[in-house]
Amino acid sequence: MASRGPSLPRITDVAALAGVSTSTASKALNDTGQLREETRERVRRAAEQLGFTPDSRGRALSSGRSYTVGLITTDSSGRFSIPIMLGAEDALSAGEMALVLCDTRDDPLREQHYLRSLVSRRVDGIIVTGRRTEAREPIDVPIPVVYAFSPSTDPADTSVIVDDHGGASSTVRHLLSLGRRRIAHVTGPATHNSARARAAATIESAGDAFVGEPMHGEWSERWGRHAVDVLLRCCGDEVDAISCGSDQIARGVCDRLRELGRSVPDDLAVTGYDNWSVMALASRPPLTTVDLELEELGRRTAQLLLDAIADNPHPGLVEMPTRLVTRESTLGT
Amino acid sequence: MASRGPSLPRITDVAALAGVSTSTASKALNDTGQLREETRERVRRAAEQLGFTPDSRGRALSSGRSYTVGLITTDSSGRFSIPIMLGAEDALSAGEMALVLCDTRDDPLREQHYLRSLVSRRVDGIIVTGRRTEAREPIDVPIPVVYAFSPSTDPADTSVIVDDHGGASSTVRHLLSLGRRRIAHVTGPATHNSARARAAATIESAGDAFVGEPMHGEWSERWGRHAVDVLLRCCGDEVDAISCGSDQIARGVCDRLRELGRSVPDDLAVTGYDNWSVMALASRPPLTTVDLELEELGRRTAQLLLDAIADNPHPGLVEMPTRLVTRESTLGT
Numbered sequence: 001m002a003s004r005g006p007s008l009p010r011i012t013d014v015a016a017l018a019g020v021s022t023s024t025a026s027k028a029l030n031d032t033g034q035l036r037e038e039t040r041e042r043v044r045r046a047a048e049q050l051g052f053t054p055d056s057r058g059r060a061l062s063s064g065r066s067y068t069v070g071l072i073t074t075d076s077s078g079r080f081s082i083p084i085m086l087g088a089e090d091a092l093s094a095g096e097m098a099l100v101l102c103d104t105r106d107d108p109l110r111e112q113h114y115l116r117s118l119v120s121r122r123v124d125g126i127i128v129t130g131r132r133t134e135a136r137e138p139i140d141v142p143i144p145v146v147y148a149f150s151p152s153t154d155p156a157d158t159s160v161i162v163d164d165h166g167g168a169s170s171t172v173r174h175l176l177s178l179g180r181r182r183i184a185h186v187t188g189p190a191t192h193n194s195a196r197a198r199a200a201a202t203i204e205s206a207g208d209a210f211v212g213e214p215m216h217g218e219w220s221e222r223w224g225r226h227a228v229d230v231l232l233r234c235c236g237d238e239v240d241a242i243s244c245g246s247d248q249i250a251r252g253v254c255d256r257l258r259e260l261g262r263s264v265p266d267d268l269a270v271t272g273y274d275n276w277s278v279m280a281l282a283s284r285p286p287l288t289t290v291d292l293e294l295e296e297l298g299r300r301t302a303q304l305l306l307d308a309i310a311d312n313p314h315p316g317l318v319e320m321p322t323r324l325v326t327r328e329s330t331l332g333t
Numbered sequence: 334m335a336s337r338g339p340s341l342p343r344i345t346d347v348a349a350l351a352g353v354s355t356s357t358a359s360k361a362l363n364d365t366g367q368l369r370e371e372t373r374e375r376v377r378r379a380a381e382q383l384g385f386t387p388d389s390r391g392r393a394l395s396s397g398r399s400y401t402v403g404l405i406t407t408d409s410s411g412r413f414s415i416p417i418m419l420g421a422e423d424a425l426s427a428g429e430m431a432l433v434l435c436d437t438r439d440d441p442l443r444e445q446h447y448l449r450s451l452v453s454r455r456v457d458g459i460i461v462t463g464r465r466t467e468a469r470e471p472i473d474v475p476i477p478v479v480y481a482f483s484p485s486t487d488p489a490d491t492s493v494i495v496d497d498h499g500g501a502s503s504t505v506r507h508l509l510s511l512g513r514r515r516i517a518h519v520t521g522p523a524t525h526n527s528a529r530a531r532a533a534a535t536i537e538s539a540g541d542a543f544v545g546e547p548m549h550g551e552w553s554e555r556w557g558r559h560a561v562d563v564l565l566r567c568c569g570d571e572v573d574a575i576s577c578g579s580d581q582i583a584r585g586v587c588d589r590l591r592e593l594g595r596s597v598p599d600d601l602a603v604t605g606y607d608n609w610s611v612m613a614l615a616s617r618p619p620l621t622t623v624d625l626e627l628e629e630l631g632r633r634t635a636q637l638l639l640d641a642i643a644d645n646p647h648p649g650l651v652e653m654p655t656r657l658v659t660r661e662s663t664l665g666t
Contacts, residue, residue: 053449
């Protein structure tokens with residue numbers, strides 16, 4: 001068919017085909033009023049035959065709701081916000097709510113523009129998400145808002161975040177359960193909240209088994225490779241496990257260890273973080289890592305927003321559990 | 334602020350604060366009617382003070398338009414559809430149009446559900462995108478539709494696709510310009526349209542410089558590594574360049590060549606495809622590759638849809654140019 005098809009059938013077309021008045025057709029399709037079942041059925045058949053779809057905007061206007069939620073994201077690259085968005089969309093669509101996407105590209109002016117536009121569209125609520133786990137300034141709108149991944153600085157807001165403490169602790173407990181007793185930690189910049197939180201949880205969980213200081217650098221494979229050189233020079237055979245703050249770093253660690261003739265996990269066990277499949281599965285060997293369960297985080301965010309829209313807000317911080325995924329980098333083949 | 338703020342200020346609140354009638358306030362804010370500039374200004378100040386945002390839904394209903402576009406994607410993983418979506422969103426938001434996200438997860442029932450929902454919301458148009466370059470069955474709705482990345486099987490529809498022939502040819506011309514005369518091609522499954530199209534363009538552009546047959550396998554680093562073993566066993570020193578159908582394959586090719594002591598690009602030049610930064614930049618050496626310019630494809634799709642909504646459809650196939658990005662895997666350091 002051509003891009004521009006015939007115009008939409010109207011309720012008057014349905015009424016004409018069924019041989020009833022427009023108001024009877026409307027009652028039949030909305031299951032209201034007192035009509036004979038036979039009449040209702042005739043109208044329904046006419047609607048089906050014509051491909052009639054009721055205009056949901058009237059319902060929206062009369063109910064004072066738009067059945068629409070806005071999603072504000074600062075994360076154009078999408079690594080973290082995309083799964084959150086898909087989870088939220090999944091939960092919302094089950095309730096016949098539409099998700100409007102607003103990508104601010106980290107531009108405060110763009111964010112203000114989007115907020116005005118969403119309010120003028122009378123969206124029922126807004127989800128705000130970002131690429132960092134640092135808390136952000138709340139947005140100022142007179143409708144329900146839930147923050148996902150990047151929490152609001154205001155504790156009275158509802159924010160849904162990843163339990164990074166639990167995630168990092170789970171890798172350490174796993175390494176200890178495998179008999180590892182000298183664990184080093186290689187991670188991202190000390191200026192990043194996620195790197196600091198994971199490092200602190202690693203130190204706390206490892207206790208006496210922790211070696212040296214957390215090694216902070218870029219979130220990159222290159223830093224992972226370089227960190228291995230630094231670590232082996234300083235501590236050599238003292239280390240039997242390296243827990244990493246990201247899968248990219250862990251993949252670089254594995255590559256460099258292999259190049260130096262060290263076996264993973266026989267000589268050193270390695271763990272990642274994120275369960276980013278393009279890294280975790282392509283790594284040689286594949287990585288034991290922490291899945292952030294971001295789709296589930298998105299679903300939970302949407303549910304909390306639906307609650308708030310229904311006048312049942314849940315102020316405060318919700319920490320979502322992570323999931324440890326074990327693979328060859330700790331278990332061997 | 335709490336999740337549920339105060340209720341939205343209404344036009345009557347603005348009128349009361351400005352000391353005018355509701356109809357005067359409405360005229361002042363809509364720049365209609367005959368009013369003194371002083372009155373208009375007083376109403377504007379009152380609106381600003383109260384944080385009043387006009388309800389755009391009335392305008393939408395009276396104009397017969399919703400200023401909303403639906404985006405149907407089958408690509409939950411998002412590698413290709415996310416940049417397309419962001420480009421479309423960017424072009425649409427400039428025209429005050431909102432983008433509603435519908436992720437079908439490759440489920441035809443879910444797609445039908447979304448189409449009904451979008452039609453009942455009276456979206457002005459729909460963008461359909463997917464993860465494969467194979468043509469897909471058109472959707473049946475009485476509103477404008479434009480297909481992005483995955484074209485419609487109906488030539489009367491508007492479809493915007495990547496010029497894969499041009500993209501693959503550009504890598505071959507680049508290799509020939511560097512003096513390479515024995516080019517092999519390693520790519521994805523022969524059942525994939527994108528792999529076949531890129532292979533055909535490579536053979537055609539390379540002419541006598543093409544070595545052997547296109548090597549089809551998985552879209553993976555593992556296949557890239559394995560293909561090097563096969564290629565060196567069969568053709569050994571006959572090959573001075575390997576053009577790959579994806580960056581993942583090219584990264585595997587580079588890794589295996591390094592492990593075998595072959596220098597890239599001194600012994601063999603390598604090219605990728607996609608300019609997927611996590612692969613192309615992390616590869617050792619970084620990859621010369623083809624950028625699909627998917628954000629631009631998304632923008633063009635949105636513009637064509639806006640044209641169609643304005644009763645100016647452009648039926649047919651639009652092929653978008655790719656961009657060659659040169660890096661160390663062909664140029665050296």
